[in-house]
Amino acid sequence: MxxxxxxxxxxxxxxxxxxxxxxxxxxxxxxxxxxxxxxxxxxxxxxxxxxxxxxxxxxxxxxxxxxxxxxxxxxxxxxxxxxxxxxxxxxxxxxxxxxxxxxxxxxxxxxxxxxxxxxxxxxxxxxxxxxxxxxxxxxxxxxxxxxxxxxxxxAGKPVTETYITVAGDIPQRMTLKVPVGVSIQEVIGQCGVDNPDDYAVIDGGPMMGSVLNQVNGYVTKKSKGYVLLKKDHFLIRKKSVSLERARVIGKTACEQCRMCTDLCPRYLLGHNMQPHKVMRALSYNLEDVKDQQIAQLCCECNACELFSCPANLHPRSVNSLYKRKLAEQGIRYQPLEMDFQARPARDYRLIPSKRLVMKLGLSAFDQPAPMTQVEFRPEYIRIALQQHIGAPAIPVVEIGEKVKAGQLIGKIPDNSLGAPVHSSFEGTVAEIKDHSILIKVGSYV
Ligand code: SF4
Ligand code: SF4
The missing domain is CATH 3.40.50.11540 (NADH-ubiquinone oxidoreductase 51kDa subunit)
Structure with a gap:
């Protein structure tokens, strides 16, 4: 092949x-x-x-x-x-x-x-x-x-596991090999926290990850990290602000200093991404989205929101708001036809990682997270049928069917962009619903 x-x-x-x-x-x-x-x-x-x-x-x-x-x-x-x-x-x-x-x-x-x-x-x-x-x-x-x-x-091996760092304000920071479909609870349960109710969990990295409202999900092929912080940590409070609240605060408090733009990595590459302009539009007429197409140039890196803005506002969230509205109206940004040049000041405006970590209040937790051997023995795994961009996989197994570790359980629909999914354990299909396949783990030989 x-x-x-x-x-x-x-x-x-x-x-x-x-x-x-x-x-x-x-x-x-x-x-x-x-x-x-x-x-x-x-x-x-x-x-x-x-x-x-x-x-x-x-x-x-x-x-x-x-x-x-x-x-x-x-x-x-x-x-x-x-x-x-x-x-x-x-x-x-x-x-x-x-x-x-x-x-x-x-x-x-x-x-x-x-x-x-x-x-x-x-x-x-x-x-x-x-x-x-x-x-x-x-x-x-x-x-x-x-x-x-x-x-x-x-070598013929399907993707049935991923590597995940569990980090943050916790006793044991570690990186683990985790079978796809294991519950997030089970993964973060390894880190030695005995008062989990005091913590919030960021799914992904501190910059682009989002705070989980409920820790009831399952690991996918894309899972990379879980960051646990006390619920009153700056980052958790900032990331938990609703879009509506971000909109109201931004409308009243943006001082148009344009720091969000001057440090924006896409702006520094010569693109027209200028979050301060999107913030300005917010102050005038939220419904006038047509002129805010630049919001679609945002890569959601969150630098403006978590590092650049001296007023602690939410320019990335406001970009997201406009992106959504533009999508609803079917409006797409028309790229400038030109040879892009990095802005002359780019080298002086790059964000040093150490400064970023300090600003996020994470310096104390910026520690090694060594690869740690843990054998997961879940009772159930849940394999999402859409862990990728494109069409969800179509189940090729039925409830009650026995599956082996590595077996194909969802295939790409005909003529579609997508990826197949495989079982990470031997077991029995217990449920197929909500775009996922639940498997009761256990040997059946
Ligand atoms: S950095 Fe903050 S205050 Fe300054 S323009 Fe951007 S959003 Fe407004
Ligand atoms: S989140 Fe968007 S607007 Fe903000 S710095 Fe990153 S690319 Fe620029």
Whole structure:
């Protein structure tokens, strides 16, 4: 079977972002294949440890992806502060005879170094045009865990597990290999907190993750981290403000200082994203959304809301509000047709990760989260049929049916973009509803 079909059948999706099906990404042709090893979300420690634990597999996965898209060069982007990982990767690239094809480049320790468009610029000096994807400038980007999953797919192994950092104001910070479908409760139960009611849980990193209203979900292929903080922590209070409240506060308190714009990573790449203008529009006429199409250029990195704004307002949330309204009215931003240049002041306006961590009130928790061996023995797992961009998978099993670990349980609908899903344990299908398959775990032989 060829690589595209192996990757497709294994259900590989982008492990670092929205979950775009990888086989679809690899149908393109590009000059560069880039490995996103930036891991710029504070406190998360997955990618750096995977690169240390599985260097050859990640290199092989990246190489295979690069050859597939006919890239002339593969570049790994890893933050310069991870000296050990960089040394190891360079050594293994050389040992595997790939120095002509692959190199490691050191990234600055800035936020958001892992944003695809920032990464492309940092590694190639190219700028992805507004509202476009890296392919537009000859680049395909995959993240470290995705490269690992590509390598495993070549060996016939479907994606049934993911790596997750559990971090925050907790006794034991750790990174775990977790079977897809295990309950989040079970994962965060490993971190030694004995008063869980005092905590809120952020699903993902502190910057882009959202606070879970109820911790009743299940791990998906995209799950990367859970950050536990006391409910009265600044970040939890800030992230818990409703959109309506953010709107009311912004309308009355924005002083139009434009710090949100001046530090916006997309604005600094020359795009027209100017959140202070969206905030200004808010002060006048919320219904007049047509002129706020720039909101669609926002990558939701949250830098404006959690770092830049001196008045502690919510420009990212307001962007989201306008994005929603624009979508409801079917209005799409018309990108500027031009050669984008980074703003001249960009180098002086990058956000240092350490400063960001301090501003978020997370310095005390910015600690290692070592890879820890935990054997999960859940009673049930719930596998979501849509863990990716595209159409939900269609169940190919029935209630009462026995399944094996790694067995296909949901397939891609015909002629659709999507990814299949597999069971991560042996067991019996107990329920199929709410776009998910519940499996009672247990041997049936
Ligand atoms: S940084 Fe804050 S106060 Fe300044 S323009 Fe942006 S939203 Fe308004
Ligand atoms: S969240 Fe704010 S800083 Fe980030 S891209 Fe959007 S407007 Fe810019």
């Amino acid at each position: 060829d690589l595209l079909n192996l990757v497709k059948e294994a259900g590989v999706i982008g492990a670092g972002g929205a979950g775009f099906p990888t086989h679809a990404k690899l149908t393109s042709q590009a000059e560069y294949i880039l490995l996103n090893g930036a891991e710029c979300e504070p406190l998360l420690r997955v990618d750096q440890q995977l690169m240390e634990l599985f260097p050859d597999q990640i290199i092989r996965g990246l190489e295979a992806a690069g050859r597939q898209v006919e890239a002339r060069k593969a570049i790994m982007g890893i933050k310069g502060k991870h000296k050990k990982v960089i040394g190891l990767m360079r050594e293994r690239i050389s040992a595997l005879g790939l120095t002509d094809y692959m190199e490691v480049m050191e990234l600055r320790d800035i936020y958001p170094a892992g944003d695809e468009q920032v990464l492309v610029h940092e590694l190639t000096q190219r700028i992805v045009p507004e509202a476009a994807i890296p392919l537009k400038v000859g680049c395909v980007v995959i993240n470290s865990e995705t490269a690992l999953n590509i390598c495993r797919a070549i």
